[in-house]
Structure formats: structure tokens, C-alpha cells
Amino acid sequence: MVDATSGRRASALALARLSKTFPGTRALADVSLSVAPGHFHALVGGNGSGKSTLIKILAGVYSADRGGSLHLGDESFDVEQLTPRWSREAGIRFVHQDLGLFPELTVTENVLAGSPFPRRRGGIDWSEARRSVQRLLDALEIPVHARSLVRDLRPADQTLIAVARCLRDRDSCGVGLLVLDEPTTRLPADEVDGLLQRLSAYSSRGQSILYVTHRLDEVLSYADTVTVLRDGRHVDTRPAAQHDRESLVAHIAGHAPAKRQRRPRTSFGPAVLSVEGLRGGPLENVTFDIRAGEVVALAGLVGSGRTSVMQNVMGAVKPRGGSVSVSGRRLRSGHVAEAISRGLAIVPEERARDGAFLSLSVTENLSASTIGRYRRGGWLRRTDERRDAERDIDTYGIKGTADAPIARLSGGNQQKAVMARAMRSAPVVLLLDEPTQGVDVGARADIHARIDAAVAGGAGVLLATSDLDELLHLADRVLVLADGRITSEASGPDITRTWIFDNVYQHEKEAST
């Protein structure tokens, strides 16, 4: 057990030369980082920079590669042997973007969840439980009643309740390290400051905090120290006071010129997809066109509604308003089958959940959307189905047999199959939601080649990706989505890393001032 010791320590957390390799990718390479005791230390970086991998290592979800070192306080740990239990016993506590609260329960129940409740005569001593939680809330200066229901609290206070749950083990500030992973993503702008002031106060009272965020302004205003990661590597660590917005963006985006491996296209056909005033879910008013032969990428923060755009256009959910037209003809909203017959096709974000039929064979997966093609007098022509499957397996380079359950294939090959299925109907508009997520480098290149081929054949593509390199490589035009609207747009050579960072985060700045 490594609890906060009262003696002077050089650092609360010290990582040296930490790496993490996955088959095909190196998510973290030689990263060193040290959080000083009582410091509010911000960790920033774009998607794919390695932030999440680092957090998962601290949480014990992943072990790191051999060779790095990890110290918490005075104790060192074997980086190849990390478990969630290790993380907890080492005194690291997490507040994730999803707070993990029970909205229908009281503050007391939420704060004490997962720890032994005080007991009296075999039952729970509720009055003692409430008193202890109220003491904790008062000590943390959280202006909330222990009896309140969590769902009645303001979002920022809910976040603080999640913090209080982390800190309950020591009445005041004393767990080894408090890690907050993008806690402000879902907060209204006016509540963010209150939350950060409180966290900053905890750190000045001695609590070490590692704070992961996308929002640069909060970093500049509240953090003591900022570490920037990019492409799995440590880029820079310095006091926040030495940064301004431009220097931070430059560090996150990198100075490397955006490499557009592909020859930029300049001539496009007529609009194949027209979306007008689309409203639904987080979308307030989304309007855009995609032309034949064009790849349009949607950029935006987590939760900005990129997936909602896809789902609404496809008709998988019924929008509150607005219209979607394919090749000039308006679609009835909420009819996936009609959307497909008019030439839409989707590769959904979560393959296992929304894309693949895991226990069905590769053949059955490939023909799922075009099964009607094999109807012959009421019967299914399985030999034809099988022949087409063999052809797709060959064309798309899917490594697997036609009869194997698709679950037996690797992630990349599953994704190629889902992609092949979408292409079966020769779509006019292809909706690709994170098309290479969880896919190795080879499969990624294959999928990109298929996208290029589809575009060359005159299809329009709507691409949502968190992978900046992919976006830069594929997109002819980028739309930035924020607060349910398209807030800016760039095309051709104007699409650069800096432009994207500036515009994705710029909007945040305007919203919070």
C-alpha cells in the first residue's frame, strides 16, 4: 500500500521511458512524465497522441512494455504487471468522462458506493453514513446536501461528487494521485470555471492531480504544469505560465507540414448528398452538401455529434427536423431500407456492436444488406451467394474463409468485410464512421485504397474520424461540428493540422467567453 506519506517526495508520479506496443501500432513510445506533489498537471494532445493509453496504464487496464519504470511516491512498480487492483491499492483514483454515478441514488449512497458502509446492529447506520459524507463534502467545500439525489445536482456538482468519491478514503486531500479524464467535455461552459477553481484549490492544499483535457483555455488558466503528447511521444513539459494559446496549439499539432500523400482532387461532380437543417439528438441545425467524387470529413470534439449526423442521414434514427436528399431526391426520414435503395451505405462506428453479425459466417455477413438479390422463386440461391462472397474475399483481401464465423477474423479483416458489404450495393454516398478504428496498419491501407476506388468511381464520402492523419490523407473538405452546427469549413490545401486544431478548439474559446 502506498498511501500519501507525510515526508517530502520528489514526485507523486514518475514515469520514465514508458512504451506500449499493440500489434501493428506503437501507442506510446518512451514517454517520461513526472507529476510533482500538490501540482495540477495537465496532459494534452490530439486524438491518437497516446493520452488514453497512458491513462489506461495508470488504471492498470494495460500493462506497459518491458523497459520503462513507474514510481508512485517512493515505491517503484513493475510496469509489465499492472492490474486495476494494483492501481487502486497504489492510491490512484480516476474520474472519467462518464462519471459512473447513480443518478437515482442520494449523494451519500454515491459517495460511499464501493466502500464499506458504516454498520450498526447488522444494518447500515444511515445517520452515521450521512454525517461522514457531509463532513467530506464540507471539507471539500462542495455546496451540496448529502441527502440530495444526484440527478437533481448541477452537472459540475455531479462531477465534484465523483471527485469526492475518489477522495473519501482520506477525509481531506490525500490520495496519491487523482486523475481526471476530460471531466469538462459534457459540462456547460459557465460551470467549467467553478469546477476548475475547486480542483485548483485541492491541489494547492496538497492533492496531486493529473488532468487530461481537450480544452486549452482551462489548461492555460488553471494548470501548474502542462505536458503535451503527440503520436505516442512526449513533446514538451513546462509550466503553464510559459505557454500561450498559439504555442500550445503548435506543440499539439506539431510543425511537420501536413503530408497529403494523395494528389488533391479539384473537380467534382454534382451534389450527391444534400443535408438541410438537420436536427436530432445533439444536432441543432446541420446543413451541408457532398459532391460526386468528394470526401467530406466531419471534425469535432468527442460528443460533438458526428455519429448522430451519420445515424440521422442513414435514417437509423428519426430526426426532429430537416431534410436529407440523395441525388436531388428527398428521402423519407427514418427508413434505412429506402436510404439504401437510393444509394446510401454506412460503415458504422462500433463494428462489434453495430456492424458485424459476429456468429454468422463471412458469407452471411457480406450479403446481409443485399440478401434480396439471391431470391429465386422464393428460395435463396446459396451457390450464387457463396460465389459472390468468394469474389469479395478475394477483391478486398479478407484473410479468412467464407464459412468461418466472422468473429474468428482479426479486427482489420472484419472491418474489410463490413466495408465490402457496404460497397455491395454500389453506393452513391458512403457514410464512414471511424472506418479504421482498431485496425492494423495493413488493413488500414487496404481500406483507404477501397475508399479511394469508390471516390474515383464517383461516390461521395462522409467521413468521421478521430485519426488526424487519416483525415488529412483522405479529406477533400473538412467541416467542423460543434454545438450541433457546422461552425467552420476548409478545403483542399487549407486543410492542415493547425487549421483543424485551431478551429476545433477555437469554438470552445468563443463559447466559454
Add this chain to the structure above:
Amino acid sequence: MTSQDARTTLEMPTEKPPAEDNAVPTTNGWRPSLLRLTERFGLVMLLLGVAIYFALDPATSATFPTVSNLRNIVANESVLILVALAALIPLVAHRFDLSVGAIVALTSIAAAKATTSMELPILVGVVIAVTIGALVGLANGILTAYFRANSLVITLGMATLLGGVASAWSGHQTIVGVPVTLTNFGNGLWFGVPRPVYLVIVAALAVSFLLGLTIFGRRLLSVGVNETAAHLVGLPVQRTVALAFVASGALAGLAGALLLARTGSAASGVGVGYLLPALAAIFLGSTTIRPGRYTVAGTLVGVFFVAISINGLTLAGAADWVEPAFNGGAVIVAVAVSSLLTHRRLTGASR
């Protein structure tokens, strides 16, 4: 709790998760294929083993392997097979139909009333039974598909409701006096084989083709495996589910008519007992032939495995508690084993 949270929420952020390239396709060495053979034909071999055992065991060798006993078994199981085929169809789409037993009870009363007090032709009586079954199935289907209600709860409620209707309609009386032509069909032989067997063969072939060789069958399967994905590839999920219940109800109605033909009488409580044995047969069947899928062939193996075991044990002098105990045990073991096998097959390894 906190570590659990860590696991689920940490998977949400937008960075690339690790490439899932560890799901290596199995090699075609003899070991895996031998294992797979054992898995596929395990229950079939067990069925043969049980049959051989009772044929040789001195306690049953005089009574078990006789033509009349085998005729008795297949004729007795004919109603159960139709009920199991009925429940099988929605189950492929991952929906339970717990009302099949109650539909059997209701439709056997309907057919009895039609052919006795109403003096309608036998064929009309059968059509009435099938139609009532289909209508009940339509109600089940609309409620589960379009109201998005849980099929377990809806069909359990429907079963209870139909039980009440059946009691009221029969007036708590056993209806007798069914035309002889009908009971002759239920108990006579054609070419030495009990007549209901021909009906069962036709029904089994029809359901088998429906599931394996029609567009509808593929849709059912797709919906059952991943409903979200089925929706996103444009399959008519709701219509498919509703039609599955209609088919199930109609087949259960046919089973009701066959039950009347077998017994020559109808009473309200009789059909309900077919539900659990039918589910037992289906789940047992899902562990064999094509493990992990609900199939007609597997279901037939399941029916006869249970039937032959119980028949042999009864001939050997076991008490009447054997039947429910065996059926219940079969459901539990079959579901546990098939869940485990499905998980291992999907993850490609033992966890």
C-alpha cells in the same frame, strides 16, 4: 466497483484501441477438427448410446427395441415436435414464444368444438385451429415487434390469458365425440408408420427450408444475431419479428389439431405441458449439428434424446417423477453448455 468503472469507461475515448489481431483463425490440424466433430455430433452419439444401452440392458431389452415401442415413441412425440418447431422460429430471431403450449390447448378445444357441436368438416376444424393460432401469433408479434415489448413477458402473459379463455370456452369440461376419421389419423398407420409422422416430416422439412433457404429465414437469423446491425443494413426488423410469431402461432395451432387427433378429446389444461419439453429439445439441439444455432435437425435430435431416455427409464421401472426432472435438467444443462460453447466459439479461445 471503481475498477469495473475504469474498464467500461476507459474504452470510450477516441484513441485507437489495440488492433484485435489476436483472434487467429484455427488451424486445420486433426486436434481441433476432432474436437469440433465431437462437439457437432456429441448429442447424436449420446442419443445412439442411450438407445443401444436400453436395447441391451436386460431390464428393458424385451420391451424397448420393439416395433410397437418405437412406433409409440414417434407417434407420442409428434405433437411435441410440432410445438418445438413452432417455438423454434421466433427463437432464431432471439424472441421467446412461451405461449405455444397455451395455443395448443386453445386450438385443440377450438377444433374439437368445430368438429363436434358445430358439426363442421374436419378440414375446416383444422383450418380454424391454424387460423386462431396465427391470430394469437399476430397479437404476440405486434406487441413484441411494434410496441417493442419484451417477448418473454408478453408471451407469458398471453399464455396465461389464453389459459383463462380455454377454461371458459370448454366450460371446464373435456370435449369428446370427435369424428373417427380424425382420431384414425392420429392413431392409425400408413405403411407401418404412424400417420402423424408423415405430417411431422412435412412440417420439419418446411420449417427447415424456411430457415435455411429463404430470404425470410436469413433475415430471422440476422435479427437474432445482431438487431442493431440488421437495422443498419436495412432489414425490416419489426416485420420479420412479427411474421415469426405468426408462423409460430400457426404451427402451434396445427399442433393443437394433431393433439385432438391423437387423444380424441380436448380439455383446457392439456397443451400447456408441451412448452418446457419443447424448449428443452430446442436448447439441447442448439448444442449439436451446427452448434450455436437453433436448427430443425438439432431440435429433432433433442426431442428424441429426451423421449428415448425417458421411455427407457420408464420401461426400466423408474417412477413418474423422472419425466419432469429429466426435462428440467435437460433445459438447464443444454442452456449452460451452449452458452459456454457460444462464448468460446466467438472468442476463439477458452477464457
